[in-house]
Amino acid sequence: MSLSKCLEILTKYFPSFLLGIRTTLIVAILGTLIGLIIGLFIGGIRAVKLDKTASKSVYIIKKIIDIITKIYIEVFRGTPMMVQAVFIYYLVYTNIFKWDKMFAAIFIISINTGAYMAEIIRSGIQAVDPGQNEAARSLGMSSSQTMMNVILPQAIKNAFPAIGNELIVNIKDSSVLMIISITELMFQSNSIAGTTYRFTETYFVTAMIYLFLTSISSFILHLIEKRLNNTKTSFPQSDTNIHSIVIASKGE
Amino acid sequence: MALIEIKNVKKSFETNKVLSDISFEVNKGDVVCMIGPSGSGKSTMLRCINLLEDIDEGQIIVLGQDINKIKDINAYRKNVGMVFQQFNLFNNMNVLDNCVLAQVKVLKKDKNEAEQVAIQRLSEVGLKDFIYAFPNTLSGGQKQRVAIARALCMDPEILLFDEPTSALDPQMVGEVLNVIKNLADQDMTMVIVTHEMAFAKDVADKIVFMDDGIILEEGSPDQIFNNPKNERTRQFLSRII
Numbered sequence: 353m354s355l356s357k358c359l360e361i362l363t364k365y366f367p368s369f370l371l372g373i374r375t376t377l378i379v380a381i382l383g384t385l386i387g388l389i390i391g392l393f394i395g396g397i398r399a400v401k402l403d404k405t406a407s408k409s410v411y412i413i414k415k416i417i418d419i420i421t422k423i424y425i426e427v428f429r430g431t432p433m434m435v436q437a438v439f440i441y442y443l444v445y446t447n448i449f450k451w452d453k454m455f456a457a458i459f460i461i462s463i464n465t466g467a468y469m470a471e472i473i474r475s476g477i478q479a480v481d482p483g484q485n486e487a488a489r490s491l492g493m494s495s496s497q498t499m500m501n502v503i504l505p506q507a508i509k510n511a512f513p514a515i516g517n518e519l520i521v522n523i524k525d526s527s528v529l530m531i532i533s534i535t536e537l538m539f540q541s542n543s544i545a546g547t548t549y550r551f552t553e554t555y556f557v558t559a560m561i562y563l564f565l566t567s568i569s570s571f572i573l574h575l576i577e578k579r580l581n582n583t584k585t586s587f588p589q590s591d592t593n594i595h596s597i598v599i600a601s602k603g604e
Numbered sequence: 605m606a607l608i609e610i611k612n613v614k615k616s617f618e619t620n621k622v623l624s625d626i627s628f629e630v631n632k633g634d635v636v637c638m639i640g641p642s643g644s645g646k647s648t649m650l651r652c653i654n655l656l657e658d659i660d661e662g663q664i665i666v667l668g669q670d671i672n673k674i675k676d677i678n679a680y681r682k683n684v685g686m687v688f689q690q691f692n693l694f695n696n697m698n699v700l701d702n703c704v705l706a707q708v709k710v711l712k713k714d715k716n717e718a719e720q721v722a723i724q725r726l727s728e729v730g731l732k733d734f735i736y737a738f739p740n741t742l743s744g745g746q747k748q749r750v751a752i753a754r755a756l757c758m759d760p761e762i763l764l765f766d767e768p769t770s771a772l773d774p775q776m777v778g779e780v781l782n783v784i785k786n787l788a789d790q791d792m793t794m795v796i797v798t799h800e801m802a803f804a805k806d807v808a809d810k811i812v813f814m815d816d817g818i819i820l821e822e823g824s825p826d827q828i829f830n831n832p833k834n835e836r837t838r839q840f841l842s843r844i845i
């Protein structure tokens with residue numbers, strides 16, 4: 353393998369690579385965002401523990417939702433995305449409508465990511481200490497007000513590294529979507545390699561581009577994470593205590 | 605006038621009978637301290653009053669209504685504030701927002717008005733300078749005072765305290781008890797589960813001694829601390845004081 357040949361391929365086929373990068377990023381970013389929304393819904397519902405005041409019908413509905421969402425999560429995490437892609441693409445294409453490939457790709461990566469996100473969000477929610485939930489409820493806040501204002505913001509913050517990791521995974525794993533011939537980076541590389549017959553050099557360039565994309569993404573995610581953790585605090589000087597009444601405490 | 609009437613309340617967790625036939629009353633403006641050994645059901649009783657737990661039998665009448673028949677639980681809860689052992693502040697917001705959130709969401713106040721109330725209440729607990737601090741930068745005593753201010757912002761008729769000082773370092777117990785003592789002086793109706801016997805003696809109008817899911821003895825602090833009738837009460841007090 354020669355590096356100069358790599359450089360030559362990169363410059364000569366730069367527009368093709370660029371199109372691949374563009375498609376890969378669109379699919380990965382949209383897939384992660386839509387997956388996150390799916391995950392917030394499903395993970396949010398799965399994390400809800402019904403309290404004692406819930407009626408029997410609510411309880412049964414919740415049980416059914418739990419079973420359905422569990423099946424969704426297990427199926428999409430337990431099968432390869434490449435298989436999901438061909439299966440869903442052709443299922444819809446032959447039976448429902450002739451859908452756009454790009455649309456199909458985003459659809460597939462989104463529901464695949466959603467299954468992972470649901471578990472990430474669920475465990476993020478469950479990691480928020482339940483005392484805060486009780487405190488909010490004791491102030492008269494409804495369970496949805498509590499979820500939106502107190503629990504979810506903390507769950508998302510705690511789960512941010514795992515959520516960000518899904519983006520990195522999607523940048524890499526969107527490569528399997530070449531199976532439905534969208535112009536993402538892997539698909540573009542295949543056609544470049546097919547024209548140049550320089551397989552080693554072409555795929556070396558491809559690998560470097562993927563590495564570049566994931567490194568940049570990690571860096572940006574890291575910055576965002578740092579900002580999230582850097583909650584602004586004031587530095588108060590005095591603790592103006594109310595007039596003291598001396599009360600002996602136990603064991604003194 | 606009784607603000608809270610507990611009538612023959614029974615409650616089990618599965619087979620574990622936690623409350624067996626509890627009855628007592630809390631009058632308007634009174635401070636009732638609940639004492640008793642660990643596992644006797646004090647927290648459970650308190651949580652039932654705030655509908656964090658439901659009861660199996662009996663009645664809890666608060667402000668004239670049977671709370672287990674109430675449809676709008678959230679409307680009921682805004683009248684009954686609760687302060688927890690672990691403070692339970694909202695860690696994703698500063699002290700001011702901790703006190704503002706429920707006023708805006710539940711009482712539907714506008715933000716400015718809610719902030720005025722919050723600052724007023726925070727001043728009363730000595731934390732005016734800390735309104736922009738986040739909970740993780742506060743000491744335990746400060747956190748608990750925020751939690752009390754947060755409950756007060758809802759203008760509740762009743763405040764419930766579940767061991768408000770048990771998670772605190774000894775040197776911070778006093779500042780929190782002072783705040784509660786001030787509320788007692790302002791005739792706030794309160795039910796306080798505590799192990800601080802000196803405090804209970806000082807602040808309570810009535811002491812309720814619970815043991816193993818029943819009330820063994822209740823009466824004035826003088827009666828309970830100086831002339832306990834029951835042998836178990838005597839043993840408990842001699843161990844703890």
Ligand SMILES: Nc1ncnc2c1ncn2[C@@H]1O[C@H](COP(=O)(O)OP(=O)(O)OP(=O)(O)O)[C@@H](O)[C@H]1O
Binds near residue numbers: 622645649
């Ligand atoms: N959510 C729950 N599920 C099952 N059992 C519970 C639950 N909450 C409390 N219990 C049980 O009920 C009994 C009474 O508990 P409770 O917390 O009311 O006691 P306590 O008097 O507050 O004790 P402490 O002084 O230790 O706080 C204990 O045996 C406890 O294990």
Ligand SMILES: [Mg+2]
Binds near residue numbers: 646647648766767
């Ligand atoms: Mg307790």
